[in-house]
Amino acid sequence: QKEVEQNSGPLSVPEGAIASLNCTYSDRVSQSFFWYRQYSGKSPELIMSIYSNGDKEDGRFTAQLNKASQYVSLLIRDSQPSDSATYLCAVNHRGTYKYIFGTGTRLKVLA
Amino acid sequence: DADVTQTPRNRITKTGKRIMLECSQTKGHDRMYWYRQDPGLGLRLIYYSFDVKDINKGEISDGYSVSRQAQAKFSLSLESAIPNQTALYFCATQRGQGRSEQYFGPGTRLTVT
Numbered sequence: 375q376k377e378v379e380q381n382s383g384p385l386s387v388p389e390g391a392i393a394s395l396n397c398t399y400s401d402r403v404s405q406s407f408f409w410y411r412q413y414s415g416k417s418p419e420l421i422m423s424i425y426s427n428g429d430k431e432d433g434r435f436t437a438q439l440n441k442a443s444q445y446v447s448l449l450i451r452d453s454q455p456s457d458s459a460t461y462l463c464a465v466n467h468r469g470t471y472k473y474i475f476g477t478g479t480r481l482k483v484l485a
Numbered sequence: 486d487a488d489v490t491q492t493p494r495n496r497i498t499k500t501g502k503r504i505m506l507e508c509s510q511t512k513g514h515d516r517m518y519w520y521r522q523d524p525g526l527g528l529r530l531i532y533y534s535f536d537v538k539d540i541n542k543g544e545i546s547d548g549y550s551v552s553r554q555a556q557a558k559f560s561l562s563l564e565s566a567i568p569n570q571t572a573l574y575f576c577a578t579q580r581g582q583g584r585s586e587q588y589f590g591p592g593t594r595l596t597v598t
Contacts, residue, residue, distance in 0.1 A: 406584045417575055417589040418528070425584055462528070464587075471516070471535070473587060477527040 377401060378465050380476035388484050393450040395479050397463030400444070405468035407439055407446045412460045412478065421461075422448070453483045488512045489590035491576050497596045498566050506561045506593050508576030514588075515581035517559040519543075519551060521572040522592075528575070534559055535581065566597040 379398045387393045395409075406425055410418035424430045424437040424446065436449040446465075450457055460478040489510045498504050508517065519531040530543030532551040540553055548570060552560045563570055576590040 408586060410589075415573075415592075415594070417592045420586050420588065423584075423586050466584075471533055471541070472530070475528040477525065 376476075377474045378463055378476040380461075380463055380479045382477060383480040384482045385479055386482045386484055387453050389453060389455060391453050391483075393453045393457065393481055393483070395448045395450075395461050395463075395481065396445060397447065397465075397476055398445045399463075399465045399474070401465070401467060402441075402444065403467055404441075404444075404465045406466040407437070408464040408466070408473075409435075409437060409446075409448045410462040410464060411457075412462055414460075418462055450481075453481075455483045455485045457481060458483045487591065489576060489578055489588055491574075491590040491593050493593060494591065495594045497598065499598055500567055502566050504563045504566055504595070506563075506574055506576075506595070508559045508561070508590055510557050510576075510578045510590075512578050512580075512588065513556075514578035515556065516579040517553065518577040518579070518587065519549075519559070519561045520575045520577060521545070521570075522575060523572050531561065563595075566595075568597045571595060571597045 408423045409421045412418045422437045424439045430437045434451045438447045460480045462478045463476040465474045492507045518533045520528045534540045534553045550562045574593045577587040579587045
């Protein structure tokens with residue numbers, strides 16, 4: 375079992391719809407969770423971090439964390455073609471240097 | 486100006502050559518990292534440094550070495566490049582205290598022929 379798992383996609387959604395991206399992790403001691411957006415050939419760009427159970431909203435983005443079920447998700451409201459990218463989930467264990475990255479979900483927003 | 490810069494941005498080199506990739510940051514972060522990214526394998530950690538005197542191997546350090554010349558500079562060297570080191574290389578920085586995010590440089594696309 376991979377430490378951080380994401381569906382590779384592509385996930386296709388129409389413009390204006392809500393895109394839902396999911397990530398599961400295996401280690402219960404994980405404490406910090408991050409979503410990055412990566413356009414093809416470019417570097418990962420931080421979208422959001424979340425540390426506590428529940429929802430965290432930032433503009434069109436909402437991160438959701440459920441530590442009991444070991445998953446973290448990212449919702450993108452009013453999806454735009456410019457949101458088409460690969461979304462990486464990253465998990466950090468408390469007290470360690472280590473970020474574990476998922477392999478990413480490719481999102482395609484159709485105009 | 487970008488907070489994290491990498492040079493060169495693209496490099497083609499031949500098998501057996503020595504090559505250095507450089508990373509500089511103006512974020513004032515203590516921690517710096519080198520990753521490589523390959524299709525389907527995600528980001529893998531090569532080396533990391535918590536300060537100038539603290540350098541550690543990551544999960545795939547064989548064939549690589551690093552130097553932390555200053556808080557703001559962290560270089561990655563391939564002593565004798567081989568074709569399977571062809572990849573995208575990213576430098577990242579992180580504030581040292583508490584929970585904090587990693588911020589990535591623009592990357593170096595390295596091709597070893």
